[in-house]
Amino acid sequence: MRYELYYQPSIQGRGEFIRLPLEDAGADYVDVARDPNFGRPGIMKFLEDPSLGRPPFAPPFLKAGKLVISQTANILQFLGPRLNLVPKNEPSRLWAHQLQLTIADWLHEAHDTHHPLGNALYYEEQTTEAKKRAAIFTANRMPKFLGYFERILKHNSKSGDFILDKKVSYVDLSLFQMIEGLRYAFPGTMAKLEPQHPLLIALHDRVMARPRIAAYLSSSRRLAFNQQGIFRRYTELEEEQKQE
Amino acid sequence: MRYELYYQPSIQGRGEFIRLPLEDAGADYVDVARDPNFGRPGIMKFLEDPSLGRPPFAPPFLKAGKLVISQTANILQFLGPRLNLVPKNEPSRLWAHQLQLTIADWLHEAHDTHHPLGNALYYEEQTTEAKKRAAIFTANRMPKFLGYFERILKHNSKSGDFILDKKVSYVDLSLFQMIEGLRYAFPGTMAKLEPQHPLLIALHDRVMARPRIAAYLSSSRRLAFNQQGIFRRYTELEEEQKQE
16 A cells, blocks of 8 residues: 655655654655645645545644644554554554654644744744743753653653653654654753753653664655744744753 | 543643533543542652553543543543544545544644644743734634634535434534633624634534533632633733724
8 A cells, every 4th residue: 555645845844743653654655745746636735635534634644545634643653553654453553642642732733932922924033932931941841852752751661761661652753753852952951951851862762763764764754843843943042041 | 430530730722622522411420630639649750650551642541440531522522422523424424533633733823823833832921923823713614623613614504413423422512612712802803703604603503502511601610710821811912803
């Protein structure tokens, strides 16, 4: 089965959480908006098609045969067993999905540091509010989320190197991406927090060293972080914290 | 099986999205924090228990035998087939879950109208920002979400009265709760928008008339909306829009 991923072509964004497991599994997929030869209708045209009975609310979405699946965590729980990136038993799948939804909340908060008033306004129209929100995110929320995942890794450290167990899962790939994104957006905060979360950083490094992930990261398929994505580097959003 | 719901005892909040399907199905459950006879440790004590290998990040969470499940949408996808509130086939379950995650996003945005800088500050410390965010939510985001669900109901109107089909699902119960909450928080905006979304309002009324839901709503188990919940009525957050 060739999977078709529909997402914006110029940012990592939420799409990256789907690209990573597809890449790690060596799956057959096409990143539709970035493939000049693919000839599918654009994302917006697709979403507005009135004949679509089960339309996504927003990208990313995945076509798998006749199925159209959206919401990042939902796509991942669909792909997980098919790509052998989650255990098959229901308790482990529920647990993986819960972790993924917690990562989604974390990502949402990371986004809101630069858009606390929402996407209807440009960053430049909400810089003052963004500074306040970012100060809270870096001081309170980043330590809380990092600490939560570190605690789980510590509890499970005797049974395996990954967040669920001995085998890598899509949740590990997402945690890698969170660390990468937070390093890009808040390098000073991460430099300070990383030493307190050694197991999470070791997990990040373990994911990055996986052969297919390493090949992907050094390929042109991996987009660079930039100022249109979810993770953005605005130096003034880290400075606010220092002033407190 | 007696389900144990762990959630804050004084607000509807996210817990209400779990209470509604349990009530509609006539399930055997206990709302732990509200039951004086239950004698379980408090929610925070539970969350901080170091022996817990798969800890929730935050309430609500559900105990079902040995399983502890958290994240509202995850709890609902677990309960759905057990309470006969979602079709059994995978495409329908993925679709229901996608809709639920979209409702979660919508709820998140409704919350952020009064806490755009996050929960570390009181509402009174972020009223100015809240007014800006609420103006965007009522003008742009509420019509977008309402229109999305109305579109789906319209597309499916020949095959059934509910969002998935002929039978009620947990998604319908959540849509009922969203309408209720938005009416409480933004009565003026809803009065204006409801006539444009007749199928969604009819769905709300159909859910409200279900015997077990009607009995629940008129019981003391249904908490009233209040200013500690996710949906809050601050009149100044609707006035902002009128001034534009």
